[in-house]
Amino acid sequence: MSGRVARWLVDRWVVGVALLVLGYLLLPIAVVAALSFNQPTNRLSYDFHRFTLDNWANPCATRDMCDAVVRSVQVGFLATLVATVLGTMMAYALTRHRFRGRSGIGLLVLLPMATPELVLGTSLLALFVAAGAPQGFWTVVVAHVMFCLSFVVVTVRARLAGMDRRLEEAAMDLYATEWQAFRRVTLPLLLPGIAAAALLAFSLSFDDFIVTNFNAGTTVTFPMYVWGAAQRGIPPQVNVVGTAMFALALLLVALTSLPRRPSRPHR
Amino acid sequence: GVEGARQDPQDCVTEDRSASEPTLAFSNWPQYLDVDEDDPTKRPTLDDFVARTGIRVTYTEDINDNNEFFGKVRQQLAACRGIDRDLIVLTDWLAARMIGFGWIQQLDPARLPNVRANLLPQLANRSFDPDGRIAVPWQSGLAGLAYNGRVTREVRTVDELLTRPDLKGRVTLLSEMRDTMGLLLQSAGHDPANFTDDQFDAALARLERAVAAGQIRRFTGNDYAPELARGDIAACLAWSGDAIQLAAGDERVRFVAPEEGVLLFSDNLLVPKTATHRANAERLIDHYYDPAVAARLAAYVNYICPVRGAREEMERIDPELAANPLIFPDDALLNRARVFMTLDEEQERRYETAFQRVIGA
Amino acid sequence: MPDDDPPGGDLHLVDLSKRFGRVTAVDSVSLTVPQGSYFALLGASGCGKTTTLRMVAGLERPTGGRVLLGDRDLTGLRPYRRPVNTVFQSYALFPHLDVFDNVAFGLRRRGVREVPEQVRRMLALVQLDGYERRRPGQLSGGQQQRVALARALVNRPRVLLLDEPLAALDLTLRRQMQGELKRLQTDLGTTFVHVTHDQEEAMTLADTVAVLHAGRVEQLGAPADLYDHPASAFVATFLGQCNLLAAEAAGTAGDEVAVTAYGLRLAVPADRARADRGAVHLGVRPEKLRLAGTADEVPAGHQQIPAVVTDVTYLGSGTRYLLRTGWGGELSAYTVNDGTGARLPVGAAVLAHWVPRHAFLLPRDPVERAAAPAGEPVGAPG
Amino acid sequence: MPDDDPPGGDLHLVDLSKRFGRVTAVDSVSLTVPQGSYFALLGASGCGKTTTLRMVAGLERPTGGRVLLGDRDLTGLRPYRRPVNTVFQSYALFPHLDVFDNVAFGLRRRGVREVPEQVRRMLALVQLDGYERRRPGQLSGGQQQRVALARALVNRPRVLLLDEPLAALDLTLRRQMQGELKRLQTDLGTTFVHVTHDQEEAMTLADTVAVLHAGRVEQLGAPADLYDHPASAFVATFLGQCNLLAAEAAGTAGDEVAVTAYGLRLAVPADRARADRGAVHLGVRPEKLRLAGTADEVPAGHQQIPAVVTDVTYLGSGTRYLLRTGWGGELSAYTVNDGTGARLPVGAAVLAHWVPRHAFLLPRDPVERAAAPAGEPVGAPG
Amino acid sequence: MPGGGPGRRRVLPYLLVLPGVAWLVLFFGLPLVQLAAASLYDPTGSLSTGYVFAWAFGNYPDALATYWPHLARSFGYAGLALLLALALGCPLAYAIALRAGRWRNLLLVCVVAPMFTSFLVRTLAWKTILSDQGWLVGLLRDVHLLAPDGRLLATPFAVVLGLTYNFLPLLVLPLYASLERLDRRVLEAATDLYADPLRTFLTVTLPLAKPGLVAGVLLFFIPASGDYINAELLGSPNEYMVGNVIDSAFLVRLDHPQGAALSFLLMAAVLGLVVTLLRHTRGEGSPALDGGAR
């Protein structure tokens, strides 16, 4: 019996390693989840003291926090949408077309990632101030789109590169215009890549502090709230939100993907 | 190039619309305002103010760090653009810098009777605001030592932090240059309110040796607190308000005001030049200088209350806190306390650059 | 959209060429496919068949030359503007769509009504009813190819390009699909251009066959012409097996050409000679070669070569013999297993003989350039 | 690694089954492939050939049953531990490697020396010298398939699995590769399991052929046995074309079985009958069917059916006739174009006749389940 | 792309890239030009007196002379973290793309969802986990992997670990996206040709997933090398990276010319590495610069 288990593991050592890595990724979340049930001794302690459900009972106990969460979700949503659409378009053009300035644009897309966030934040702020644009929700969205764009382009491009072009040819042979071929064939096949990019964009946006902080005016996003709160100890409700967001994402995906068709065929 | 950030008061005049708009945008540090223990969505003293004056207050806890906040608003203020805030709370040195830049409005003493009456004398006549017309202390605090009695024996002096072998790698200092250097200067017998370059350099050299020797684990902001509570840090430089909170959780965590002296700082209420509700702000400031209101606030935030008469009020709310010298310091302690010297821009850059180099950046 | 197009017309390829870097895949091919005809492009692997087709479909930009449909120049047109559909050699099915949606794809793009009916009918035709909801990944190779076929056919294009559409099908199904293709082509009057390397398929289906060799058209004509009277050694060997003897022709005498091969004097009717002087190939197809035990059995007027049986292969409907001639050459003979005549054993000495009319003469380059060396059997009887 | 393995042995499939969800692709197949033999798996598209092969290669986990090589149970073994190589139906070439590195892949994994020599030799064999540095994307379909072949063969495995390895090749090349495969197999003594839907290929190459139908083995035997004496209507029609007449058998009388079909009384030798009573199929292959203009021309002792020529197809080496019988059935006859006998015109009334020994009897299910309806010609002469 | 080009086709790519490029030029390019100017200001300027544009190229060598150790450390730590992330991320992406079956999406979200829990909260959670008093350090001390007074926090180890942790999803996602579309038949062919899973992975899977791998490496390495929060929270002053210096130059020391110069030095170094990397992978469909356009 144990021999079989051992063999199974040897056969699937990748899966084993992957699970360990996943554990590594989720370990802090476990801590956060545990702390969400914590009744802290005082406002400065992050350590587990006593179990309580109060934090979950009143997740919005701390004024502003839930506003901040809602605002972050809104920003994340908008920024993801815009960045994913623009980024996918760019990635498509960059992979499927040859045109002047292509490699220049390819480089331009990489640059924001190579720029320290602080620099992005302050220099963008300078622009907004010079243009007289009031900082707030929309400047945050603009900033987020800007830095998410690069991530989307790189991710989508990676999937597009090397995608079987014969399929697009077949589509065009079957009367699909370039747009229809994209819409009906490329896009569905690209979807996992786009979804990955969107997920990435959303989480980057949702988690961004530095760029946001400079361009938010008096708008407070969730990370800004957390940074502020952390100065004087993290309220357990922050852990509740963190845990809840995580659980919500899992739940959504579980609901949408479980009743689907069985595993992919071999061909 | 860019022009200087200093504003000429004549160039940037903002009309006060308080009369027509009963609103006020108030930005403060997190957990720097009392919250109802039973209903955390209520802020009793602020709610009282709203009820009493009818002024709608938009209260935002979006100031986490003086430097960061300065970076966030400096371009707007230099360009005489609004920052959507009528009242902000900043630490002395930053208040001084902003006042120096001409970014802060003068207040009308006539509209601040409580302030005139109740401001602690030690906090009047500060160098950056000799007339007390521009920056009103919100809370004050002391920078001193703290240690966790669970993991180390008593620590009494800054010197021990820098040299005691059993503390090696378990000491943190503050990344706020004035606090760390001020305490170091005091421990060397100098006056942080009045020191020379040589004295500063000598103190810094001592710090550098300690860093090089691995004695110092990190330079921190407020985040030393959980680590101290946990015992990862055995001893550190700390702020008095935190220490009270920590002691409430574990009484073996102690705050020490070293014999050589402690550093007194204040966070000040300021009305930015571009704020449009100065009069409303003045009413709020005056509200918090009512001793009864101040006592309720102090009971929550546990910093030094700058309001005379609040102690008496506090005795009614919580006699134990009223007796706490870290909230209502006695004269002996206050006499040991110094405010760090106001630096001009040149000095500030020199000291800050030297200090940052030592702390790693 | 094809429905708005002027009616088709003949498909003309004019000087069509394609180079990939230094590789010339198609080398100035000119040919005309009459409207409504069934045209086959036959050629060895890598000779440029797929590339030619792709240029007609608009999937490859020609390096030179033009593609015309009737009077209309298609050369610069985008694929979806061409009234042309393709069955791809590699299927190129949409992996994210099921069988039904794959087949419906073209119809939907054109906004055709009655999509389900047409798709169902087409799937029934390729014997895939019941597979509507499977994804390509869940089909066998042959099933995938049938989906590809259905996907193109359902659009009833002016010109249908088929790139080895039946290669992955078993013979039964291939036969059946061949019948269906032919029927559809006749019914619809659509021009079919069918790429294949299977000369039997080409000959069964096509009105006209073009034999491609190294990017050029080697011969073009009706199947029987190509088989009976090939223009080159390549065509002779590529279309079915052929015995080619290196020979020297001495010119026409009367209505015969006299040739000498390996010391044997032989004659070929003049109307079956594409060369009558110098180095030639004398060709006889294996099924035209009969085997006799003794000289008595050889009918008068037949030409003959003595040989020894070296190999016998039973092929079900027939038997293939390999023979070794006196000069060390190899000949191939094929007899049908019609129940008459016993099988000859390996080692038997025989006389291979044929009617002079069944031989033909081809010019022979002094330096051989045919696909296979002369004197060796290549290809098989259809 | 294969080199450390104990020597091969016969390959046994024991009750091997594979279900995909509700689809049973392979249904408890048991067969033995003798060591060193050339074995062909023949079957229609979708009958489970590829799936069977994949289970032998270890790429698919059987739902039931076992795979043994000699005494060794391979069932649970990972593919790279099996001394088995595969030529994939879809080529599955490594797109990121050039031709040389594709072929060298297996050798390098095993740390073999002299990689370049072996690869070069193999590439020469499949006529791809000079293509070493091309990527798969720059090759034609047939060229890709040859690379796949070379990539597997170069490893000289104990068992080589070939999944329609020649399907994309033109006839000339296919012949040649068939020859090479057979030679290699004989030289190396490797067991070859060759999946194909081309029964001529199976019959040419294989020592033993297994006919698969709907996931089950329908018949297994030497090619000639299968062709001459099929066990079922399916095998009869799948291996070459066959005329099947629905008939009633009345039992054995002497060494003959008397049958009645459409009012005609016919006889079949008893040793050629797999059923002698009740509903049967009488089978005659097209090439065994001869056509006579008048009854005088029919030799004595032949069986005969009157019919009319409805279609004539010229196939190069032969001619195929479609005939309509009096009762509306269709017959197919094939004559070789050996130069004797004129071609019959469409509409000619003929007598189709055959030697009784050339017919055979098969049991017939009251409800037909053969792939094609009886009385219709299916398949083609090999 | 097949087919001929009427005008519409030639403008199409430009139409497609236009919005994105405009966005980048406006909200990134323009500020960047401003920043470039700032890096050439006369360094003796100050906030109150203003800065004079002076072509002060000297800012660059000055900044480099003082802070090269920080730059080196940035690349050192980011490089180490990258190696670690590759070792962890490759199996993870592989397992999710090819082994997870119907669990795929769920696992994918498990990789990304930690980012929904704020960065700071997670890093603070790491502080709890790595605490000198925590079970992990206790365990390591017990098994003598760590000296009795040894610690994990405030060491380079903690910084690299934090960097790895925080940016790992950025590496995994594109890698996953490109592994997911791999043709499994090709992988099967490799196992059939005696490549065990590891060899298959190294010789076939990884080269075929190269576009994703390159993208992942970029997405990971670029932000990691500019990061300063991990060093600040998990490290000690001896671990500070160039990001910390830039932070301090802009926010604390108010030395904007130096901050800008350091930013450009960082960007230049990162881009130099990136271009080298892409050069190496070009011709095999590297996604970032050359695209897959064949």
Ligand SMILES: Nc1ncnc2c1ncn2[C@@H]1O[C@H](COP(=O)(O)OP(=O)(O)OP(=O)(O)O)[C@@H](O)[C@H]1O
């Ligand atoms: N993209 C390419 N780059 C370089 N050479 C190519 C490319 N595509 C095809 N070729 C070469 O062009 C020649 C013709 O290829 P093509 O695909 O047209 O052959 P084919 O006649 O269809 O062969 P098959 O019957 O094997 O499919 C071949 O030698 C092939 O190697």
Ligand SMILES: Nc1ncnc2c1ncn2[C@@H]1O[C@H](COP(=O)(O)OP(=O)(O)OP(=O)(O)O)[C@@H](O)[C@H]1O
């Ligand atoms: N992954 C799968 N999921 C569901 N059904 C499958 C799957 N793979 C194969 N099948 C089905 O199993 C049957 C056998 O498939 P297989 O590929 O073995 O056929 P084959 O004999 O190789 O056919 P061909 O000659 O067309 O390649 C087919 O009906 C096919 O549709």
Ligand SMILES: [Mg+2]
């Ligand atoms: Mg081809």
Ligand SMILES: [Mg+2]
């Ligand atoms: Mg198959």
